[in-house]
Amino acid sequence: MSIEVTDTLVVGAGQAGIAMSEHLRNNGVPHVILEKDRIAEAWRSGRWDSLVANGPAWHDRFPSLEFANTDPEAFASKDRVADYLVDYATMVDAPIRTGVEVLSAKRLPDRAGFRVETTTGPIEAKSIVAATGAFQHPVIPPVVPEKTDITQLHSFYYRNPDQLPDGNVLVVGAGSSGAQIADELQRAGRKVYLSVGPHDRPPRAYRGRDFVWWLGVLGLWDVAAQKPGTEHVTISVSGAYGGQTMDFRRLASEGMTLLGLTQSYKDGVLTFAEDLQKNIANGDASYLTMLDAADTYVERTGIALPQEPDARNAWADPDCLTTPIRELDLVGEGITTIIWATGFRQDFSWMNVSAFDEAGQPQHQRGVSSEPGVYFLGLPWQSRRGSTFIWGVWHDAKHVADQIANQRKYLAYQGPND
């Protein structure tokens, strides 16, 4: 029986797979994209109802297409982002097959390339690009046993306040997801407890410019991970309600109780680390560092932007910050739900190739793996801070496509003519 053959097989049709297709096409590389669900599925079904993009529409997009009928300063809704990606896939004529899951990929024993098993049959490909996303499987740390009366869910499964049982809510994790969900629940009238870990907390805007602009002109989106651990500090930012700086003191002034890192659980009592003040102080430092860098930039370039001294005013320290709570009796506090906004893990279990280190992490340089013909896209800090974001992945996709095209040229070389 004949088997389908393609040059490059891209797995996943989120923003990474779509960007990959554009650049492969520009390089004349024949390819197929397989997507187990729908195009941009993560933006459709993997986000809460009210989620909007973290950056304004003029910024959170691919370079060659603007959001249609959208105020460039607005924060596009999750469905608008998904529609945009579908439009983009159509524009670049991406050869996407939806509803096809890749089950495994294995190097061919006798020639270059891979045999890929899919739910619609096998395919042979010279190269494979794993564009399966950095935020695949929700991770809940094993702190509170599953069998308690408390409803526990990951932020991935949170949709809206009405979905939760009546009662108070503990949100664990104060990155963009946790902080936004906590804010939404508090606005919906819930009493909210927020467990705050290490984070960066940029100003939403400063001196009339959104922080995405500042990170751009300061070259910070392009920063490569510099030292181990750097890449793990989450950015707490929000485009909700028109876009506001994520300020934990403000949230506390509105009634939220801030807590340190969630540590352990025994007999209905949760214990929190003694790190709340440090985490908030480090978040403040990241905020002020950004203001300083912006002021220095204005000074050096002479660009005409208004002063904004009020941006340095801090809200008063709430009691929960001056005297942090170390233990919480969940029933006593009326907490009926815990939302774990504690991150995701990737899944490369379908790749039976030697492109991983001992910890199972991709071994790669800017997405080009240690195994010839295997490429990654959309990894956190793949080449830069912006790598998992819409605009960042586009640049990484260009690099990976160029590398695939280069390899094709080398392999097409026939040697010197005698």
Ligand SMILES: Cc1cc2nc3c(=O)[nH]c(=O)nc-3n(C[C@H](O)[C@H](O)[C@H](O)COP(=O)(O)OP(=O)(O)OC[C@H]3O[C@@H](n4cnc5c(N)ncnc54)[C@H](O)[C@@H]3O)c2cc1C
């Ligand atoms: C809550 C949240 C908010 C975010 N907000 C923003 C934002 O505002 N702006 C921004 O720029 N970024 C944002 N991001 C980051 C990033 O843009 C998104 O996570 C984005 O979805 C990543 O795109 P991707 O293509 O890399 O992965 P995904 O969108 O996850 O796409 C991967 C695709 O691969 C498919 N797939 C996986 N395994 C297989 C298989 N074996 N076979 C076939 N198909 C497979 C999946 O179905 C999926 O559709 C956010 C992330 C999260 C979690």
